[in-house]
Structure formats: structure tokens, C-alpha cells
Amino acid sequence: MIVEELKAVNNIAIDELYSVSTLAPGIVLFAEKNRVIKYNTKSLDYEATSISKLYPKLSSITSLYSKGLLYIGGPEGIYVEADESAEVKFYAFSEKPVEQRSVTNIFAQKDGKVWVAAEELYQLSERKEELIAATSLTPMLNSYAINTVTGIAETSAGEILVNSTQQGLIVLPPGHEGIHFLHKKDNYFHHDDIDIARKEIFSIDEPPIVLTRERAFQLQEDSGLLREVKISSPVGIPRQRKCWLKLNSVFTNNEVRKLCWQKGAHIVNYSQDKLLVYGQNESEGKYHVLSGGKIVDEMTAPLNVTLTKQLDSGELISLDENGQVHIQISRFNWKLIPAEEIGSYVINCIVEWKADVLWLCTSGNGVIELNLKENTVQPLVDKELERFRFVRSGTKDSEGNIWLATNMGLVVYRNTDKKVFRLGAEDGIVDKDFHYDGMYLVDDKLILMGDKYSYLLDTKIMMDALAHQSTAKYSVKFLSFTTSNESEDELSFAEAGDRYRVNVEPGVETMSVVISPTNYTFRHHQRIEYRVKGMINDWQRSDKATATLTFSDLKTNYFIIEARVVDTRSQAEQPVSSLYVYIRPPFYLSWQAYLLYSALVLAFGFYVHKRYQNELREQVSQYSAEVFEQKEELAKSQQSIRHLVDAKQRLFTNISHELKTPLALIVGVLRKVSFDKEDEKQRSQRDILFRNAERVESLVQQLVEVEKLDSIRQLPKREYNVNNTVYAIVQSFAGLTEQRELTVDIKIHGKVKARLLEDTLEQVLSNLLGNAIKYTPDKGRIVISAAQKGTDLRLQVKDNGVGIDDKYKKTIFERFTRIEEVDGVKGVGVGLALINEIVKANKGWIELKSEHGEGSCFSVFFPQAGFDIPGYTDSEKSELKPNTDLPKQAEALQEEGSEDTLSVPDFIDESGLYKVLIVEDDRDFRSYVYNMLISRYACFTARTGKAAIDVFKTVKPHIVLTDCRMPDMDGLAFARYIRTQSDHPQTPIILLTAYNSQEIQEQRFASVVDCMLSKSLMEHELISHINNLISLRELTEQHLAQQLGASVSAGQINEPIPYFTNEKDQVFYTSLLATLEKNYTNVDFNRAAAAKALNMSERQLNRRMAVLFEYNFAEYLKRFRIKKAKIMLCEGRQITATAMDVGFCTASYFSNCFKDVTGLSPRAYQEANRNAEATS
Incomplete structure (x- = not known):
């Protein structure tokens, strides 16, 4: 290995280098004290930037870390950066001065949790948006005893090092978040701080109380x-002091509290209020x-x-000081189980395992x-529990798991699979023996008093950790391989993943092989299983x-030694590691x-083959000539068939298009001809x-659609x-x-998108x-649903119509197949064949479920593997504009069924109706209130x-009706918005609320809500409140106008509001x-x-405005601008400036429009x- 000091990168000097990290392949970051250098190892380009520009809240950079995200640490905290285009986020330390801390190490777990070493150990809190002290194993991880943390890592088993x-080296096992030590400030709560003989642990409401001797x-x-x-307590015996304190927190009657002065006084929670x-x-x-x-009843009890x-079940079970068990049979009768039947053992606890079955904890006889x-x-017949003979205390948690404190450690009996686990130091429980009566359960938190430490355990987190260990997988490692003949030699071997290889x-x-598990923490639960293929197969x-x-x-x-871990806690199949051992043979058996x-x-x-090859070559030449001739004949046949298919397609297309024009003329003339004097026969x-002409016209239209099938896939x-x-x-x-x-009901869960051939989704849904x-008969029901099923998009259309007979189900998707005519329903049987071809072109499939007389259900599945279907971001919404062109099938069906068009609703005169805003998350109640008020108000x-x-x-609106409890923003928050920000x-x-608590009343006054009504109120009562509040508001405005000498509403121009038949029209109106x-x-x-701003096409915008308004878009926009201009003119603005401000290009055009x-x-x-204001 050659180590060379790097003093510069591409002629840029490096000084006071604190940290180096790889940002991406070929990109290296160097962190100096006051700047960051990004270096490209391929292009040799670099970029040096001052930290005051990139990370202004850091005085210096002391650590870099990259794992998906880039983490930059300094004395004040850390920055987290997703990429260069994203905004960086800063997390500051929650406590301690800056000069005592410097980030030396940052580490991100597989599950996304981030740990920071800065003298002590910290965690990144997304909820608090700051760096907080470690929240588990307190006070061990966040006390001065840990001193300086120099490194953090994670094992394959999920342990934090x-x-x-x-x-x-401190190992944090899975589930460490659920373990804390009882402590006072930074000092552990040791057993020598309490009187063991008189110690009591109990809970008085919240939080729990821990009592020691003094x-x-x-x-x-x-x-x-x-x-x-x-x-303070007037009684000195811990049991009676516990009784007195609990009664003192509930009752003020001294006569009741004096019950604790009796011998053996203790309290039992009898029911919810007793x-x-x-x-x-x-x-x-x-x-x-x-x-x-007060005392409401008494029952006889044992001594x-x-x-x-x-x-x-409600019965009581008691244990007396002689070790006898008493079971309540009635209010005055008890059944006695003598101590002789139980054995001469001290009973330390009673746990109800299930109905009519109790577990008694003993010293010497186990459970x-x-x-x-x-x-x-x-x-108790259980091999795993039999070895725990001395049980100090026990309890059962909310999930039915039994927790037992024994002289051999903490034991949990899992309810789901009846398995026994002993929790030791590898799980965070250091003590092996515990105090008698030293276990207390508060909700799902277990207080446990050990010989050395006192613990606070979260039972759910601990059980989740055990469940994780049940599926954990561990590997083994071959540590050494030694052979011997005359002298012993240790050979090295090549390692590749879970495979090892050695040549001898x-x-x-x-030969000797040493094998060990790779997990050190849980090695006490693990053993090695091995076999040698060819020698020891089992x-x-x-x-x-x-x-x-x-x-x-x-x-x-050639040997293959296989080994694997056997873990008593894991039920998963463990991976097998293999060692390939090859003992080389002598030369006469060697590969040479x-x-x-x-x-x-x-x-x-080769000699034999050469001779045979010459004979074969002659036969091959003869066969090749024959094959060549057959290929030429086949090519000619394929070309002839292709010409025939093309001719057929052209003929098919020409006939369809040539028939459409004369058929349209025939049908058009038949519709216009008047038969005033025709008799019944005529x-x-x-x-x-007329009927057959229309049928032929429909057939031609379907044939044209069938002709398009060949081009769908393009x-x-x-x-x-x-x-x-x-x-x-x-x-x-x-x-x-x-x-x-x-x-027609539409059921779509969430936001669904799909990637399909253009215009095919509209054709499938319309058909x-x-x-x-x-x-479907009149007044029937049709349900359309869309949902994501795995990687497939499922569209479903279900009706309660006539259904389809079994004899048609196999041929219903073939061309020109239709069921028998029902109630005059016409068709030629091409539609479903077309849909079937369209679905196949999208690599999907269609399913049919139908019973004759009960309706049909068509389910269409479109594979969407590799395409993000469940939802989309706001930026994607603008790209997912729906195709709003009406399908031809829908237009034809409307012409066939009805010539009526949608009527334009009347407008509501705002001078006659007040506007009421109804805010309610429950759709049924919202519709109920809407229907109640729509005849009197604009809702x-x-x-x-x-x-x-x-x-x-x-x-x-003139008045607001809002629900109290709603998601995102409730009614009280909405009311505060109106009062403070609108x-x-x-x-x-x-x-409107279903509750009437004091808390809501106080919040109502704090939010300045005018009135709070129950949802169960009568119609006339609600209308009366609405009218009164609106009248009061108008009187207030009139009084204010008189004081100011002018109308409060001067300059406000009212316009008519359309009548909305549904909430969708209202959403469109408000968006417009x-x-x-x-x-x-x-x-x-x-x-x-x-149209672009409203995420719809211009055609769809015209259609929606034609339904709601009497003007087209251009006229509506002009009147909207005129309305704004009126207000400005009332305020005394110049005419030319007003024209420009409201969007008119010239003042003359504005005057004409006005x-x-x-x-x-x-x-x-x-x-x-001005004259009207002067007169007023």
C-alpha cells in the first residue's frame, strides 16, 4: 500500500481538511474549515464555494456524509441537502453551547433514522426539526458517562454500533427505543436507594408514582x-400509605379514607367507577x-x-398470608384452595392466563x-418455562403476553405462538435477577426493578423487536483452515460472498476448519449446523x-463444507455458506x-470425423439446393397472400366509406319527409x-371502427x-x-393515472x-369504478340490467355477435369486439361476470408495470389533461335515446337571496343541510x-355554517381565519357540532363564533338563527354607514349567481x-x-359555461372587467387608467363596452x- 500526502487537487491548495465524502460516482467533496470543494475525478474539474454562501448558519464544516442525501455538519448543527436543485434544510442542536460541541460523525440507518456524533450522541428529529439527545436507553446514551462518541455504524441485523x-463499543439492539433506565438526572436509580422490604410502586392517575422508604x-x-x-401520608406502612394516597386523590370524605387504617388495607379497581x-x-x-x-356496598372477605x-369475568381471587388461595363464588361465599394443594412454596404473583386458568408465580416450583x-x-407443562423455578413477579400486557421476572433473567411468554424468550444483556436487560413484587404495568409500559438497575420497558416495542428477530437471517464465516501432514500449515482461502475456496x-x-456466526451480539442464542457433501450428508x-x-x-x-446458523429466536430459513476444498491429485490423476x-x-x-465429413458434405449440397427452391416458392406465396389482404382491406374500407354518404342522405330525407295523410299501413x-336505414347506418359506422383496429397499435x-x-x-x-x-355512481379511490394508447380509454369507457x-331499465343503477390492483389498472362498469345468458358469454367478444333484442334495443354486435381489440392493443384483458336477469359486470385490466399509478404531484396535474372530446358512441346513443339537451339553469338574483357557505366533511349531512336551505338562500x-x-x-358569503370537527383545518380554525385574516x-x-363540551364552548368564544348549534336541530330553528344573524349584520352595517355618512357597500357591484345542481358545478364556478x-x-x-389555468380544454370550458351562464366566456370576461371598473370609477379613478387596470387595450374600446x-x-x-354621494 502506498500512502501519499495530498496537498493540492488540480492546482488548488487544500488547507485544514476536516472531512471527505463521495457525493456520486466520480464526484468527491472536500470540506475545509471555511469552504467546500467539489472535485470531478473524471474531468478533473473543481468548484470551490465558501460555506457562508452555501451554508450560512455554520461557522465551519467538521463532517460530511452522503447516503442518498448529503449531510453537512458543523458546531451549530447539520444541513441536509437532497440535490443541487432542492432547498437545503438546517437542523440545529436543541441544547448546549456551541463551543463545547463539534460534529465528528454522521450516520443514516437503512430505515432513514439519522445519528450524529458531536461529543455526545444525537438524533435528527423531523418532528421538532432539530438535533435532540438520544431518546433510548436513557440516561446511558445521553449522559456524561459516555464521554465522546467517535463513530457510528449499523450491522446487517439492524444493530447500531x-x-x-x-x-x-456500545451495541444498540433492535428494540432499544423501548428501553430506559429509571434515573434521577444523570444518576441511575439503584436498588440501594430504596427500602427493599417496604418498597412500593403504584400509579395514581398520571403520571405514575414511585415510592421509596422516605x-x-x-x-x-x-x-x-x-x-x-x-x-404526605398519616400512615407509615407502605401498603396503607398506598391505599390512603389513592383514596385521597379520588375522595374527600375522611370517613372513606379512614378505611386505609384497617389491618391489611389495600385497594382493587373493581369497575370503571368503583x-x-x-x-x-x-x-x-x-x-x-x-x-x-361514599361506601355503597360491602362484601364478606377472607382474613x-x-x-x-x-x-x-368479575370474580375476585385473594391470597392470604398463609399461602392459601380464596376464590369468590358469590358475594358472601368463598372457595378455599389450601396451601397443601399448591405446595409449600411462596406465591409471589397471580396472572390470569385465560378464562378460568390462572398462573401462580412461586419461589422454587416455577409457574x-x-x-x-x-x-x-x-x-405448568411447558419445557421452555420449566427451567425457570424462582419467579419473583409477573404480569400480562394488553396483547396477552406474560412477562415474568425470574432469578435467571426476564422472561416473556408470547401469546401468539406460545414461545418463550429470555431477554438478556444482548436485548438491553443487564440484570439477571429481580426484586420480589418488582414488576408493575402502566398501560403498555413495564416498570422492572433489577438487582443493579431499574428499567422502564415499552412492551409493544420489545415484542416488535422479538417479532423482527423471528424473521432475521444470519450468516456464518469460515475463520481459518488448517492442514497437517508432517508439519502443520495454516492456509489462506479466497472469499466471494458466502462462498469460500481453498486448494490443498x-x-x-x-484438515481443520473453524466456523463462527457473523453476529456477535446474539451469539448466545446461536449454534452452528454443518455438513460435508459426499461424506456427511445430514x-x-x-x-x-x-x-x-x-x-x-x-x-x-473435491469437498463442499456447508454451514449455517441455528438461532433459537428466528424461524426464518438461514443462508448457507459453503467452503469448496480441493485436494489436488498426483500427476497421473492430474488434469495435465x-x-x-x-x-x-x-x-x-479427428481422423474418423474427417472421413465422415467428406461423405456428409455431398449430401448437404444436395439438400441445400432443394431448400432454396422451396424458400423461393414460399416467398412468392407470402407476397400473393399479402396482396390479397391489402386488396380486401381497401375494398372493405371503400365500401364502408361509399355507403356512408347515401345512407346519410336516405336517413336525412326520411327524417324530414312529412306523412300527414298516411294511413296505418303506410x-x-x-x-x-326508417328503422332498417338507421340499422344499416349504424352497421357502416361500426365497420369503419373495425377497419381502424389494424392501426390501433401504431x-x-x-x-x-x-x-x-x-x-x-x-x-x-x-x-x-x-x-x-x-x-350513475362513480367510485374512484384517490388520484389514478394511466399510460395507454391515445383515445383508447375514452372508447372503452364510452362503449x-x-x-x-x-x-338497464329506467330508474336502474350503474356503477363505474377505477382502482389500482397491484401493477394493474382496473376499470369496472356494473349495471343491474337484463344480464347476459350463458350461451352468449363465449362469443360476446367476437365481431357481429349480439344477444337477442331486449325491449327494442338495437345494435349490430361490433362494439364489444372493438373494445376487446383495443384492450389487447394495450396488452390488457377484459373479464365478464353476468347472470341473466341480474345485470352484468365488465372488468378491464391494463398492465401499468413501471408506471407510477397511485397518485401524482401538483406539477403533473397540468400534464394530465383529460381528453374531453365526446366519444362518438356517446353522441350516437344520446341521439338514439333522446333529443333533449341540457337546460341552462336560471340565475339567482343576489338582491333576493343571501349567500350561505356550508362547510361539512360528511357528504350526507352536507347534502341534507344544502337541500334544507337551497329554496331560501344561494348555497x-x-x-x-x-x-x-x-x-x-x-x-x-353573507353567513357561514361550519362543522366543528373536520380534517386538515377544523371549523374553529376556519372561524379564526375569517376573523383575523380575511x-x-x-x-x-x-x-354546527355533535358535541357540547366545555372545551368546545371555550374555543368557540376564543374564535368569536356567533352561534353554536347542535346537528340535531330542526329546520325552522336553523333558518331562524340564519335570518337573525344576517339581520343583525345588516343593522350594524347600516348604523356604521350612518356614522360615516356614506353607504358601507358603496362601490360594491352585485352580480347574479347561478343555481348549482351539484358540488362539481360550484367548484367550477369558484375556480373560474x-x-x-x-x-x-x-x-x-x-x-x-x-382553459389552461382550469386544466381543461376550450371545448369543455364552453360546454361548462353554457350550462351555468347565459353568456359565453368572452362576454362573461368583459362583464367581469366592467364590474371591476365600476368600483374603480366610484373611487374617483381616471377613466383611461381604469381601462388599462382592468385589462382593456384602449380607452375607446373600454367606453364602448361600458x-x-x-x-x-x-x-x-x-x-x-358623485351626485348620489353628495345627496347622501
């Missing part, structure tokens, strides 16, 4: 920190039932009870199972984690000898003629916004579905929806508070107004620019307004 100058502490559950609190207090006098024991601050537990139903007491000279008598297991294999009497051979033998055989074979003949692909395309297709059939009163409409709706802000800015803070607000408000001052703003709309010239309008 931390190198400390004080503690050496002191009490509050426990911080997220870190194990103990904070001393002052708690407590049991045990106590006894000289002759009897009792359980006192407390509720509502000298030391422990009481309530079972899930005893008490079956209440069968009245049996026997040792002839004459070897013995797997053999060693009794230690490291195995030494010795083989003797070896002959020339076999090469010589082969050369002789080949020489003889009318019948005319109908037959179409370019485009990205579809499936949501918009589905809604556009359904809207194109709106006239027909409304006439027949069909219900399937058209068929569903044809074969607008929004689903969330954020969406309501845009509607509020656009329509400026242009109309005086708008009345009614809060917002777009006009943003762009009306731009002279070049026109219909094309508006007079056409208002009937007055701008100057006359301005003078009329």
Missing part, C-alpha cells in the same frame, strides 16, 4: 426520569365498595388477605397452573456458537495427464324503412388522468341518464357505459376548512372566479389561457355616482 471513548417520585414515561414530589378497599378487624374481613365519594385480583373450572392445581496439495492427512449441530471441524484419512477429492490422454483420443477421432311501412401513448376522463365520459351521457332516471345504459359548499377558504374569498371579518359564523380575479388585468388573457353593458358612458356613470 456506537464507539465511545469512555465505554468502548421519598416519592413522579415517573416520566417517555424517558424513565424520576422527579421528586412532596407527598373501587374496592379491603380491611379487617379482629373477627372478619370485608371488601368495601366505593362509588361517588389476612395480602393480595387481591379481579378476574376478567403453577390453577384451573378454576376443573378445580385442579398442577405445574496431495498427501494431506488431516446436518450436524455443534453445542457451541463457534465450531471446529477436523477431518482425517483424506483422499484426493488427462489432457494428454484426451489429445490422443482426439487425434484418432306508417308501419315508413317505420320499417397510435402514440399518452398519460391519462383517469379521474377526469371518467367524469368527462359520464357527463357526456348526462342527458340520456337524466331522461331515463338512471343513477361499456353505452351498453350499460342500453340494457355554496366545501368539504374542509382549507377548501372553504378559497370559496369564501371568491363568493364572499377581508370580511364581520361575517356571521354558525358552528378565482382565475378571473387573478388574470383579469392581463390584456392578453383569453379563453385559451383560462356603455353596452350599463347604458351609460364611464364619465356619466362617474358623475352620477
Whole structure:
């Protein structure tokens, strides 16, 4: 190895180099104290930039790290940079002065967690957006005892390795986030700080309290920190002190609290609102039932009870000081299990394993199972648990797992698979023995008192870590290979992944191999299994984690020694590592000898082959001539067939197109001819003629579509916004579905996009929806859904129509196949064949599920592998514009079914109706309120508070009705926005809620909500509140106008608001107004620019405006600008400046347009307004 000092890079001097990192292949970053150098090793180009420009919050750079993202560390914190175009983000240290810290190491785990070594150990918190001290194994990882952290790494098993100058190598096992040590500041809470005989641990609401002999502490559950609190108690015995403190926190009645002064007093949580207090006098024991601050009942109890537990079934089970178990049968009767039946062992805990089965923890006999139903007491039959004879304490967590503290370590019995795990130092539990009654469960947090340390464990995180270990895979490593004959030699071998190879000279008598697991932390749970193919074919297991294999009497051979890990915690199949051992043979058996033998055989074979080859060459020449002749004949045949196919295609195309013109003339004349004097027979003949002419016309149209199939695969692909395309297709059939009163439901989960051949998605949806409409009776139901199924896009059209008979299902997708005519439904049977070909052209498939008389369901699947389907960003929305051209099938179906067109709704005069904004996330309740108010007010709706802000800015409602609980932004936050940030803070607000808590009332006043109503209110009650609040607002404005001497609303121009039949029209209306408000001052703003801003085509924009307004876009834009101009003229602005400000190119054109709309010239309008103000 040659080491050379690098003083410069491409003639740029390097001084005070702190860190080097590879940014990308061929790109190296050098970090000096005050600048960063980016060096390209291929082009030898460099770029030096001062850190004050790139990273201004750092005084210097002390560490660089790159793993997907670039991390730059300094004394003040670290910067995180995704790439050169993205914005960098800074994370500062949450505590400690800068001069005591310098980032020396940065490391990112596989799961994205980032660790930072800066004297001590820190973690990057995305939630707090800062660097915080390590949040696990406190106080070990965030105390001064760890001193300086010099390195961080991660093993293949997910363990974190931390190198400390004080503690050496620290291994953080999986699940370390769920382990904390009880501590006071930076000092561990050791057992010598408590009176072991009198120690008690209990919880009084939140947070838990830890009591020692003389002191009490509050426990911080997220870190194990103990904070001393002052708690006084008139009773000195810990058990009675616990009873008194808990009653003192719930009851103020001294008579009730005096129950704790009885002998053996202790408390049991009896039900949600009741407590049991045990106590006894000289002759009897009792359980006192407390509720509502007083004693409400009493039950007979055994004497000298030391422990009481309530079972899930409600019965009580008690343990007395003589080791006898008492089981409650009724309020006054108890069943006794003598201590002789249990054995002469001390019972330390009672755990309910399942219904009617209890586990009794003993000292000397392990766990005893008490079956209440069968009245049996026997040792627990479990080989894994039998070896734990001395159980100090136990409990069951919320997931049904049993936690046992034994003299051999902490044991957990997993409920899901009945497996036993002993947690040791490799899991973060250093102690092997624990205190009696030293385990307490608070929610899912386990407080555990060990001989040396006291722990706070998160049971869910610990169980998740064990589940992770159940699937973990570990490999083995061949450490050494030794052979011996006359002298022992250790040979080196080549390593390639999990394969090793070694070559051995002839004459070897013995060989030895040393094998060990690669995971050091969990080696206590691991053993080695091995086998030698050809010698030992069955797997053999060693009794230690490291195995030494010795083989003797070896002959020339090729051995494969295979080894793998056996882990008692892992159920996964472990990878096999192989060592290929080759013992070289003597020369006469070597490859050189076999090469010589082969050369002789080949020489003889070559002679024989040469002779045979000459004979074969003559036969080949003869066959080649025959094959050449046959290929020429085949080429001529293929060319002839191709000409015939082309001629057929041209004939097919010409006939279809030639028939279309005369058929159109025939049908057109038949439609115009009037048969005023025709009799019944003539009318019948005319109908037959007209019907068949239309049928032939439809057939020709379908034939034209079939002719296009050959060119479908040559179409370019485009990205579809499936949501918009589905809604556009359904809207194109709106006239027909409304006439027949069909219900069309659209179910699309999330934002779906697809990449398909151009125009094919519209054809598939239009044809399937058209068929569903044809074969669905009036008032029927059609459901269209789109969803992502794995890597496939699934489109489904389902109806409750006539269905398809089984005899047609196999031929329904063939050309010119149609089912029997149903209720006069016409067709020629080409549509589904066309759809089938289109789906195949997109490499998809179509499925049919149908029962005759029950409806049909067509499912189309389009593979989308390699294409991001589930969603898209805002920047992509503009690229995914739907094709809004109405499919030909939809137009034909509307002409066939109805000649009606969509009517333009009437406009609401704003002077007669007030505008009400309804904000509610529940669609059904939003529709209910909308329908309740629509006859009296102009109603607008929004689903969330954020969406309501845009509607509020656009329509400026007279009153707002908002729900209290909503996602993103709730009703109270929306109300605060109106009061503090909007242009109309005086708008009345009614809060609708299903709750009526004091907290909501206080928030209502803090948000200045005018009224809060229950969602269950009557219609007249809601309307009355709306009218009252609007009236109060108008009176206030009138009073203000009188004080100011002018109208508050002067200059405000009202315009009519369209009647919305659905929320989609309202969203379009508000989006249109917002777009006009943003762009009306731009002279070049026109219909094309508006359509692009609204993410739709110009044709679709025209259609939507024709439904909602009586003007086209150009006229509507002109009137919008005139409305803005009126306000400016009322404010005294000059006419020419006003014309330019509202988007007119010339003042003369503005004057003409203004007079056409208002009937007055701008100057006359301005003078009329001044006269009106002077008069007022």
C-alpha cells in the first residue's frame, strides 16, 4: 500500500481538511474549515464555494456524509441537502453551547433514522426539526458517562454500533427505543436507594408514582426520569400509605379514607367507577365498595388477605398470608384452595392466563397452573418455562403476553405462538435477577426493578423487536483452515460472498476448519449446523456458537463444507455458506495427464470425423439446393397472400366509406319527409324503412371502427388522468341518464393515472357505459369504478340490467355477435369486439361476470408495470389533461335515446337571496343541510376548512355554517381565519357540532363564533338563527354607514349567481372566479389561457359555461372587467387608467363596452355616482 500526502487537487491548495465524502460516482467533496470543494475525478474539474454562501448558519464544516442525501455538519448543527436543485434544510442542536460541541460523525440507518456524533450522541428529529439527545436507553446514551462518541455504524441485523471513548463499543439492539433506565438526572436509580422490604410502586392517575422508604417520585414515561414530589401520608406502612394516597386523590370524605387504617388495607379497581378497599378487624374481613365519594356496598372477605385480583369475568381471587388461595363464588361465599394443594412454596404473583386458568408465580416450583373450572392445581407443562423455578413477579400486557421476572433473567411468554424468550444483556436487560413484587404495568409500559438497575420497558416495542428477530437471517464465516501432514500449515482461502475456496496439495492427512456466526451480539442464542457433501450428508449441530471441524484419512477429492446458523429466536430459513476444498491429485490423476490422454483420443477421432465429413458434405449440397427452391416458392406465396389482404382491406374500407354518404342522405330525407295523410299501413311501412336505414347506418359506422383496429397499435401513448376522463365520459351521457332516471355512481379511490394508447380509454369507457345504459331499465343503477390492483389498472362498469345468458358469454367478444333484442334495443354486435381489440392493443384483458336477469359486470385490466399509478404531484396535474372530446358512441346513443339537451339553469338574483357557505366533511349531512336551505338562500359548499377558504374569498358569503370537527383545518380554525385574516371579518359564523363540551364552548368564544348549534336541530330553528344573524349584520352595517355618512357597500357591484345542481358545478364556478380575479388585468388573457389555468380544454370550458351562464366566456370576461371598473370609477379613478387596470387595450374600446353593458358612458356613470354621494 502506498500512502501519499495530498496537498493540492488540480492546482488548488487544500488547507485544514476536516472531512471527505463521495457525493456520486466520480464526484468527491472536500470540506475545509471555511469552504467546500467539489472535485470531478473524471474531468478533473473543481468548484470551490465558501460555506457562508452555501451554508450560512455554520461557522465551519467538521463532517460530511452522503447516503442518498448529503449531510453537512458543523458546531451549530447539520444541513441536509437532497440535490443541487432542492432547498437545503438546517437542523440545529436543541441544547448546549456551541463551543463545547463539534460534529465528528454522521450516520443514516437503512430505515432513514439519522445519528450524529458531536461529543455526545444525537438524533435528527423531523418532528421538532432539530438535533435532540438520544431518546433510548436513557440516561446511558445521553449522559456524561459516555464521554465522546467517535463513530457510528449499523450491522446487517439492524444493530447500531456506537464507539465511545469512555465505554468502548456500545451495541444498540433492535428494540432499544423501548428501553430506559429509571434515573434521577444523570444518576441511575439503584436498588440501594430504596427500602427493599417496604418498597412500593403504584400509579395514581398520571403520571405514575414511585415510592421509596422516605421519598416519592413522579415517573416520566417517555424517558424513565424520576422527579421528586412532596407527598404526605398519616400512615407509615407502605401498603396503607398506598391505599390512603389513592383514596385521597379520588375522595374527600375522611370517613372513606379512614378505611386505609384497617389491618391489611389495600385497594382493587373493581369497575370503571368503583373501587374496592379491603380491611379487617379482629373477627372478619370485608371488601368495601366505593362509588361517588361514599361506601355503597360491602362484601364478606377472607382474613389476612395480602393480595387481591379481579378476574376478567368479575370474580375476585385473594391470597392470604398463609399461602392459601380464596376464590369468590358469590358475594358472601368463598372457595378455599389450601396451601397443601399448591405446595409449600411462596406465591409471589397471580396472572390470569385465560378464562378460568390462572398462573401462580412461586419461589422454587416455577409457574403453577390453577384451573378454576376443573378445580385442579398442577405445574405448568411447558419445557421452555420449566427451567425457570424462582419467579419473583409477573404480569400480562394488553396483547396477552406474560412477562415474568425470574432469578435467571426476564422472561416473556408470547401469546401468539406460545414461545418463550429470555431477554438478556444482548436485548438491553443487564440484570439477571429481580426484586420480589418488582414488576408493575402502566398501560403498555413495564416498570422492572433489577438487582443493579431499574428499567422502564415499552412492551409493544420489545415484542416488535422479538417479532423482527423471528424473521432475521444470519450468516456464518469460515475463520481459518488448517492442514497437517508432517508439519502443520495454516492456509489462506479466497472469499466471494458466502462462498469460500481453498486448494490443498496431495498427501494431506488431516484438515481443520473453524466456523463462527457473523453476529456477535446474539451469539448466545446461536449454534452452528454443518455438513460435508459426499461424506456427511445430514446436518450436524455443534453445542457451541463457534465450531471446529477436523477431518482425517483424506483422499484426493473435491469437498463442499456447508454451514449455517441455528438461532433459537428466528424461524426464518438461514443462508448457507459453503467452503469448496480441493485436494489436488498426483500427476497421473492430474488434469495435465488427462489432457494428454484426451489429445490422443482426439487425434484418432479427428481422423474418423474427417472421413465422415467428406461423405456428409455431398449430401448437404444436395439438400441445400432443394431448400432454396422451396424458400423461393414460399416467398412468392407470402407476397400473393399479402396482396390479397391489402386488396380486401381497401375494398372493405371503400365500401364502408361509399355507403356512408347515401345512407346519410336516405336517413336525412326520411327524417324530414312529412306523412300527414298516411294511413296505418303506410306508417308501419315508413317505420320499417326508417328503422332498417338507421340499422344499416349504424352497421357502416361500426365497420369503419373495425377497419381502424389494424392501426390501433401504431397510435402514440399518452398519460391519462383517469379521474377526469371518467367524469368527462359520464357527463357526456348526462342527458340520456337524466331522461331515463338512471343513477350513475362513480367510485374512484384517490388520484389514478394511466399510460395507454391515445383515445383508447375514452372508447372503452364510452362503449361499456353505452351498453350499460342500453340494457338497464329506467330508474336502474350503474356503477363505474377505477382502482389500482397491484401493477394493474382496473376499470369496472356494473349495471343491474337484463344480464347476459350463458350461451352468449363465449362469443360476446367476437365481431357481429349480439344477444337477442331486449325491449327494442338495437345494435349490430361490433362494439364489444372493438373494445376487446383495443384492450389487447394495450396488452390488457377484459373479464365478464353476468347472470341473466341480474345485470352484468365488465372488468378491464391494463398492465401499468413501471408506471407510477397511485397518485401524482401538483406539477403533473397540468400534464394530465383529460381528453374531453365526446366519444362518438356517446353522441350516437344520446341521439338514439333522446333529443333533449341540457337546460341552462336560471340565475339567482343576489338582491333576493343571501349567500350561505356550508362547510361539512360528511357528504350526507352536507347534502341534507344544502337541500334544507337551497329554496331560501344561494348555497355554496366545501368539504374542509382549507377548501372553504378559497370559496369564501371568491363568493364572499353573507353567513357561514361550519362543522366543528373536520380534517386538515377544523371549523374553529376556519372561524379564526375569517376573523383575523380575511377581508370580511364581520361575517356571521354558525358552528354546527355533535358535541357540547366545555372545551368546545371555550374555543368557540376564543374564535368569536356567533352561534353554536347542535346537528340535531330542526329546520325552522336553523333558518331562524340564519335570518337573525344576517339581520343583525345588516343593522350594524347600516348604523356604521350612518356614522360615516356614506353607504358601507358603496362601490360594491352585485352580480347574479347561478343555481348549482351539484358540488362539481360550484367548484367550477369558484375556480373560474378565482382565475378571473387573478388574470383579469392581463390584456392578453383569453379563453385559451383560462382553459389552461382550469386544466381543461376550450371545448369543455364552453360546454361548462353554457350550462351555468347565459353568456359565453368572452362576454362573461368583459362583464367581469366592467364590474371591476365600476368600483374603480366610484373611487374617483381616471377613466383611461381604469381601462388599462382592468385589462382593456384602449380607452375607446373600454367606453364602448361600458356603455353596452350599463347604458351609460364611464364619465356619466362617474358623475352620477358623485351626485348620489353628495345627496347622501
